[in-house]
Amino acid sequence: MSEESLRPNLPPLALHVPEPRFRPGDPVDFAEVAIPPADAARRPDTSAPAAEFHELAYTLVRVLDEDNQAVGAWNPRLAPEVLRRMLRSMARTRAFDERMFRAQRQGKTSFYMKCTGEEAVAVAATLALDYEDMCFPSYRQQGILITRDYPLVEMMNQIYSNSGDKLHGKQLPIMYSARDTGFFSISGNLTTQYPQAVGWAMASAAKGDTRIAAAWCGEGSTAEGDFHSACTFAAVYRAPVIFNVVNNQWAISSFSGFAGAEATTFAARAIGYGIAGLRVDGNDALAVYAATKWAAERARTNQGPTLIEHFTYRAEGHSTSDDPSQYRSAEEATAWPLGDPIARLKAHLVAIGEWDDERHAAMDREVAEEVRAAQKEAEKNGVLGHGLHQPLDSLFDGVFEEMPWHLREQQAQMLAEEAASGRPWARK
Amino acid sequence: MNMIQAINSALDVMMARDPDVIVMGEDVGYFGGVFRATAGLQKKYGKTRVFDTPITETGIVGVAIGMGAYGLRPVPEIQFADYIYPALDQLVSEAARLRYRSAGEFIAPMTVRSPFGGGIFGGQTHSQSPEGIFTHVSGIKTVIPSTPYDAKGLLIAAIEDNDPVLFFEPKRIYNGPFDGHWDRPAKSWAGHSAATVPTGYYRVPLGKAAVVRPGEALTILAYGTMVHVCQAVVEEAGVDAEILDLRTLVPLDIEAIEASVKKTGRCMIVHEATRTSGFGAELSALVQERCFYHLEAPIERVTGFDTPYPHSLEWAYFPGPVRIGEALKKVMRT
Ligand SMILES: Cc1ncc(C[n+]2csc(CCOP(=O)(O)OP(=O)(O)O)c2C)c(N)n1
Numbered sequence: 194m195s196e197e198s199l200r201p202n203l204p205p206l207a208l209h210v211p212e213p214r215f216r217p218g219d220p221v222d223f224a225e226v227a228i229p230p231a232d233a234a235r236r237p238d239t240s241a242p243a244a245e246f247h248e249l250a251y252t253l254v255r256v257l258d259e260d261n262q263a264v265g266a267w268n269p270r271l272a273p274e275v276l277r278r279m280l281r282s283m284a285r286t287r288a289f290d291e292r293m294f295r296a297q298r299q300g301k302t303s304f305y306m307k308c309t310g311e312e313a314v315a316v317a318a319t320l321a322l323d324y325e326d327m328c329f330p331s332y333r334q335q336g337i338l339i340t341r342d343y344p345l346v347e348m349m350n351q352i353y354s355n356s357g358d359k360l361h362g363k364q365l366p367i368m369y370s371a372r373d374t375g376f377f378s379i380s381g382n383l384t385t386q387y388p389q390a391v392g393w394a395m396a397s398a399a400k401g402d403t404r405i406a407a408a409w410c411g412e413g414s415t416a417e418g419d420f421h422s423a424c425t426f427a428a429v430y431r432a433p434v435i436f437n438v439v440n441n442q443w444a445i446s447s448f449s450g451f452a453g454a455e456a457t458t459f460a461a462r463a464i465g466y467g468i469a470g471l472r473v474d475g476n477d478a479l480a481v482y483a484a485t486k487w488a489a490e491r492a493r494t495n496q497g498p499t500l501i502e503h504f505t506y507r508a509e510g511h512s513t514s515d516d517p518s519q520y521r522s523a524e525e526a527t528a529w530p531l532g533d534p535i536a537r538l539k540a541h542l543v544a545i546g547e548w549d550d551e552r553h554a555a556m557d558r559e560v561a562e563e564v565r566a567a568q569k570e571a572e573k574n575g576v577l578g579h580g581l582h583q584p585l586d587s588l589f590d591g592v593f594e595e596m597p598w599h600l601r602e603q604q605a606q607m608l609a610e611e612a613a614s615g616r617p618w619a620r621k
Numbered sequence: 622m623n624m625i626q627a628i629n630s631a632l633d634v635m636m637a638r639d640p641d642v643i644v645m646g647e648d649v650g651y652f653g654g655v656f657r658a659t660a661g662l663q664k665k666y667g668k669t670r671v672f673d674t675p676i677t678e679t680g681i682v683g684v685a686i687g688m689g690a691y692g693l694r695p696v697p698e699i700q701f702a703d704y705i706y707p708a709l710d711q712l713v714s715e716a717a718r719l720r721y722r723s724a725g726e727f728i729a730p731m732t733v734r735s736p737f738g739g740g741i742f743g744g745q746t747h748s749q750s751p752e753g754i755f756t757h758v759s760g761i762k763t764v765i766p767s768t769p770y771d772a773k774g775l776l777i778a779a780i781e782d783n784d785p786v787l788f789f790e791p792k793r794i795y796n797g798p799f800d801g802h803w804d805r806p807a808k809s810w811a812g813h814s815a816a817t818v819p820t821g822y823y824r825v826p827l828g829k830a831a832v833v834r835p836g837e838a839l840t841i842l843a844y845g846t847m848v849h850v851c852q853a854v855v856e857e858a859g860v861d862a863e864i865l866d867l868r869t870l871v872p873l874d875i876e877a878i879e880a881s882v883k884k885t886g887r888c889m890i891v892h893e894a895t896r897t898s899g900f901g902a903e904l905s906a907l908v909q910e911r912c913f914y915h916l917e918a919p920i921e922r923v924t925g926f927d928t929p930y931p932h933s934l935e936w937a938y939f940p941g942p943v944r945i946g947e948a949l950k951k952v953m954r955t
Contacts, residue, residue: 210673303932358933362932363745363929365746381747413676416680417678418679419707446652447647451673451676453675519652581934583933587934588931592927600926607926610944
């Protein structure tokens with residue numbers, strides 16, 4: 194195309210391309226991030242029509258205040274035992290992540306993803322749901338399994354693709370599936386779980402069941418068409434589903450502006466669909482809990498879906514394949530104005546006299562030891578790369594319920610190949 | 622140059638020559654792509670010509686069609702070929718037919734780049750070879766390089782082409798050729814003849830296969846990573862095979878295929894994608910239709926299996942030296 198305009202008397206159009214505020218080497222100042230006081234947001238009745246509280250999609254629901262006290266209408270007034278359980282699940286999640294990250298670096302598996310700084314999003318939400326509710330997570334909600342006391346050894350077996358792996362080494366590490374724990378099989382393709390969660394919730398409603406569904410995706414993933422299809426279905430059929438958008442500011446190297454954050458919030462996506470929308474301080478475990486509880490009550494009383502944006506920060510790299518120092522300022526994680534979810538919940542428990550530094554240190558030692566012991570146990574079943582852990586012919590299991598002729602033929606071919614190769618691969 | 626650098630160089634050359642060439646995709650801008658293929662381009666050509674996109678493949682491809690219709694030459698990236706499926710409708714129903722349905726009023730001159738193929742422990746969603754899905758669709762060209770030299774020349778030709786092109790990059794050989802022996806040390810492109818890549822403009826035309834190894838005993842049809850695996854197997858087996866690197870599947874160099882098979886009388890087809898309805902089936906049918914009376918043995922297909930890509934059993938899935946070697950013996954036996 195020629196550079197000169199067809200109509201030179203008109204101003205030339207210009208393309209806006211978003212740019213994050215800080216790049217590597219930049220000093221970080223998050224003063225522009227608006228953080229309302231902890232008791233600022235009102236809490237509508239769960240039977241209120243979604244159109245009556247649009248403002249909640251543009252603020253931040255918060256419970257923990259500057260003095261680490263739980264305040265305001267959203268205070269879930271949890272018993273200290275529940276708070277300690279919440280804290281422990283978050284600490285276990287972090288300890289698990291650290292171990293498994295190191296295991297990947299030691300070559301024991303191919304890949305790992307941490308959720309550091311986002312532990313509250315999965316852990317507190319899980320505690321606010323019923324155990325029977327079905328979760329449709331993305332890859333950063335290991336906290337769901339950990340909170341539901343799914344065995345850490347099983348998670349590690351999956352990460353190692355070893356002989357104990359219930360998914361038979363067929364899935365990428367961390368892409369768990371645990372139906373009995375209410376944890377839907379994770380896909381590597383972003384946001385495909387969103388319409389599926391709606392379908393599960395619609396089925397539950399159609400059957401007169403009492404269980405609801407909850408789905409999670411990152412803010413970057415809200416751009417996928419599946420997200421929007423899910424919102425439409427959920428709104429039309431008032432599906433009993435909770436949509437969680439984990440806005441951790443970054444989608445690999447792309448900041449939230451590339452998903453539309455410069456123009457509006459992610460919670461506000463709900464408004465266009467007529468869905469209830471809440472924007473929540475994702476590093477405030479009590480706020481996450483309260484919002485989820487509220488949304489779950491709406492779902493359970495046939496008020497329909499709720500979309501919750503969890504405003505948080507991805508404190509570590511996207512995955513073991515990522516180097517965030519290449520695209521964002523190293524100061525961001527520490528300067529993040531909403532702090533660390535574990536430190537904040539700890540400070541709250543200390544402030545109400547239900548916790549102290551010694552107990553916290555002891556807990557950290559315990560969870561580290563628990564994770565270490567689980568790792569030792571899991572490694573007895575092998576680690577990825579050290580030989581073959583699955584029977585070779587299991588490669589063909591599970592494509593279909595029954596194996597058609599062409600797969601049987603290929604299976605036979607593969608076994609002949611094994612014989613020809615002289616490889617020490619075990620058969621079934 | 623390795624293959625990533627060659628691709629980067631092709632983009633650089635084309636962006637410098639033609640202000641209508643733009644690069645877009647998830648993480649391609651400031652960061653330069655998760656495989657670094659677009660590194661440095663945003664700095665050089667600015668944010669309105671090289672930019673990150675929202676994570677929506679259907680959006681990326683649909684927008685690229687619109688840009689092409691305006692007159693630009695977008696080069697969108699789909700981060701992994703496994704993520705091209707959300708964009709299927711825009712590619713199949715729109716890009717592929719725009720010229721046809723508008724009688725040439727509108728065209729979609731875009732080149733969709735995407736790393737594909739396995740052998741990197743990428744599991745089900747970072748390993749697939751979806752080329753057969755697209756060769757089945759009329760109106761899209763499919764290009765697959767196997768060397769840095771070809772990658773650059775073919776990408777330039779693709780960008781200059783007025784039709785929509787899918788440019789699948791075999792990521793297993795981004796950094797070095799691969800002989801299929803996964804337990805041997807990785808190789809690098811350094812010292813490989815096809816890694817001498819001119820820094821300036823040149824084209825490798827679409828629709829022309831390359832004879833990477835002349836021979837008389839049989840013809841091997843391959844593309845991408847499999848070209849290198851086949852070469853290694855043939856050398857080891859000491860067979861006088863002719864290896865054709867197809868380089869583009871659509872348009873296909875049928876003349877080169879026909880001439881080679883008529884000369885050797887035997888044909889083996891190798892690809893990593895699953896077998897059923899794979900591109901090998903098309904090749905096999907073509908060879909049978911055109912060379913039947915010259916064939917001395919049944920055509921042999923070597924492919925991935927008809928399963929999703931398994932994480933831990935990935936080397937059992939991969940068509941490696943043993944599978945290819947066994948097939949080779951079979952074709953030569955008759
Ligand atoms: C359909 C699809 N496109 C692209 C990718 C590659 N990819 C994996 S994660 C990711 C970024 C996701 O960011 P976000 O949704 O914000 O979640 P976060 O990683 O921050 O938790 C991308 C682009 C993918 N997995 N699936």
